[in-house]
Amino acid sequence: MVDEAHERSISTDIILGLLKKIRRKRPDLRIIISSATLQAKEFMDFFMRSSDDQASKGNGDAKDAAATIVSLEGRTYPIDILYLESPAEDYVEKVINVVFDIHTQESEGDILVFLTGREEIDNALEAVAERMAGLDARYGPLMPLPLYAGLSSEQQMYVFDKPPDGTRKVVFSTNIAEASVTIDGIVFVVDTGFVKLRAYNPTTGIESLTATPISKAAASQRAGRAGRTRPGKCFRLYTEQSYQTLPEANVPELQRSNLAPVILQLKALGIDNVIRFDFLSSPPAELMSKALELLYALGALDEYAKLTKPLGSRMAELAVEPMMAKTLLSAQSFGCLSEILTIAAMTTLSGSVWFHHDGERKKMETSRRKFAVEEGDHLTLLNAYQAFVTKGKKEAKFCHENNLNYKSMTRAVSIRAQLKRYLERFSINVDETLAGQASSSSSVDNTKKAEQIRRCLTAGYFAHVARMQPDGTFRNVEGGTVLYAHPSSLMFNRKADWVIFHEVMETGSKIFIRDLTKIEKAWLLEYAPEFYKVADRPG
DNA sequence: GAGCACTGC
Numbered sequence A: 001m002v003d004e005a006h007e008r009s010i011s012t013d014i015i016l017g018l019l020k021k022i023r024r025k026r027p028d029l030r031i032i033i034s035s036a037t038l039q040a041k042e043f044m045d046f047f048m049r050s051s052d053d054q055a056s057k058g059n060g061d062a063k064d065a066a067a068t069i070v071s072l073e074g075r076t077y078p079i080d081i082l083y084l085e086s087p088a089e090d091y092v093e094k095v096i097n098v099v100f101d102i103h104t105q106e107s108e109g110d111i112l113v114f115l116t117g118r119e120e121i122d123n124a125l126e127a128v129a130e131r132m133a134g135l136d137a138r139y140g141p142l143m144p145l146p147l148y149a150g151l152s153s154e155q156q157m158y159v160f161d162k163p164p165d166g167t168r169k170v171v172f173s174t175n176i177a178e179a180s181v182t183i184d185g186i187v188f189v190v191d192t193g194f195v196k197l198r199a200y201n202p203t204t205g206i207e208s209l210t211a212t213p214i215s216k217a218a219a220s221q222r223a224g225r226a227g228r229t230r231p232g233k234c235f236r237l238y239t240e241q242s243y244q245t246l247p248e249a250n251v252p253e254l255q256r257s258n259l260a261p262v263i264l265q266l267k268a269l270g271i272d273n274v275i276r277f278d279f280l281s282s283p284p285a286e287l288m289s290k291a292l293e294l295l296y297a298l299g300a301l302d303e304y305a306k307l308t309k310p311l312g313s314r315m316a317e318l319a320v321e322p323m324m325a326k327t328l329l330s331a332q333s334f335g336c337l338s339e340i341l342t343i344a345a346m347t348t349l350s351g352s353v354w355f356h357h358d359g360e361r362k363k364m365e366t367s368r369r370k371f372a373v374e375e376g377d378h379l380t381l382l383n384a385y386q387a388f389v390t391k392g393k394k395e396a397k398f399c400h401e402n403n404l405n406y407k408s409m410t411r412a413v414s415i416r417a418q419l420k421r422y423l424e425r426f427s428i429n430v431d432e433t434l435a436g437q438a439s440s441s442s443s444v445d446n447t448k449k450a451e452q453i454r455r456c457l458t459a460g461y462f463a464h465v466a467r468m469q470p471d472g473t474f475r476n477v478e479g480g481t482v483l484y485a486h487p488s489s490l491m492f493n494r495k496a497d498w499v500i501f502h503e504v505m506e507t508g509s510k511i512f513i514r515d516l517t518k519i520e521k522a523w524l525l526e527y528a529p530e531f532y533k534v535a536d537r538p539g
Numbered sequence B: 001g002a003g004c005a006c007t008g009c
Helices: A010-025 A037-048 A052-057 A091-105 A118-133 A153-160 A216-224 A240-245 A260-268 A285-297 A311-317 A322-334 A337-348 A361-370 A377-389 A392-401 A406-425 A432-440 A447-461 A521-527 A529-535
Strands: A079-084 A110-114 A142-147 A168-173 A186-191 A194-201 A206-213 A232-239 A465-468 A474-476 A482-485 A498-507 A510-518
Touching (some): A010 A037, A010 A260, A091 A110, A091 A118, A091 A186, A091 A232, A118 A142, A142 A153, A186 A216, A216 A232, A260 A311, A260 A322, A285 A322, A311 A322, A322 A337, A322 A447, A337 A377, A337 A447, A377 A392, A377 A447, A377 A510, A392 A406, A447 A498, A447 A510, A447 A521, A521 A529
Parallel strands (some): A110 A168, A110 A186, A142 A168, A186 A232, A206 A498, A482 A510
Antiparallel strands (some): A194 A206, A465 A474, A498 A510
């Protein structure tokens, strides 16, 4: 049974393609796909139409492929949908007006507001607090609460509390409340019609994260959050006319992502001809070729696009992105496997490692500087982890004092252990005793070890390279794209020359690189000669 | 001077 297939995530799309393939050998296999009503037919058509391979073999038996749509009545109560008569100029401002209108004019019941991100949510909370002061005494107070993934779980739990009598709860949430988190007692939904969506540009290799209009399917999912306990209302902060222009369904994640991990996984499952794979919706050819190029450059695929052994098949098994997988599998030869294991675990969580309460931003920066390592962010993360694991029972206190997210740090420990088990399965042994001794005499201060780590990172991240300009901004290797060190990086406002980075992302008007480490230009030619033979420019 | 959500045990 494949649930929530209409969300079109990479994993459900891939598994549907695989199941269709498996059904050719296992016609007795019954597959249940649950999805929103609107998309049901698309899934049925996918399973009914014969794939290319099937047609050529002439065994596309229509009876075997028979599929049925079974409709189940939802258990939700009726929901009134209301639209704006004219478009809103500033939807955050509009949100506040609508929240107060609901509070003063509608019956009891909590409110759920969909916004796009943390910044908007913080602004909305502030605006509600301001407006509350002027609220007529005959109305009870509002209890505004934030909800987004970046909050600690303790902070997230508040949204489930029942408000005191006479108080109305207003939850300002990101898309996390659309499907992942369900709050009971919501009677009113305010839908701004936007969501922040990741997209990957195969020409530049840059990901973007931008506010995008939602689909009709998402709009109905959001509205449905109002009718879980009794009839509700959904206020859409756009006109009915703009609603009609929205796309029916979400753009499948496979059509807007870096496909390198997907292709690696398909190859590992024995699907060599990934171009001919029976996708529910085919990804653009540019995404495919960009991913194949990267995997070839990393050595995971040979010149016939076959998975290499053992490198490619091992990379596919590791639950980290291909560039980090390559780094991990190179680490033994650089003599820094224990350290790279930690760095791999920490970078997967790097966004949530540092933690601060309201108004404690300065304190967090001071804490972070305590662990700072001149050579860059990866070594700084390693340093913080090594300090954490030596604290034993005092780990939680240590985190609290140093603005480290305890939950993230314990997760890093478990991810590291998991990655280590993978490597041991490949008979790659991790010598922790040596690393332990080194760390007690502060291995990170050891410049030789640091250089091994930086070289090893270059062997995996040679495609993510930038050079700092005299003005402090960075340029990519081609030279055309201006990149900024993310403010969370040590290289923000510091001098550097060549760096590798973990991630590049465009938000707002700037392109940020995150998790930077200084490298030598010569290492690029040493570890990725073919990749840089063409791309290299004088200087 | 700042990032939506999800996943790996």
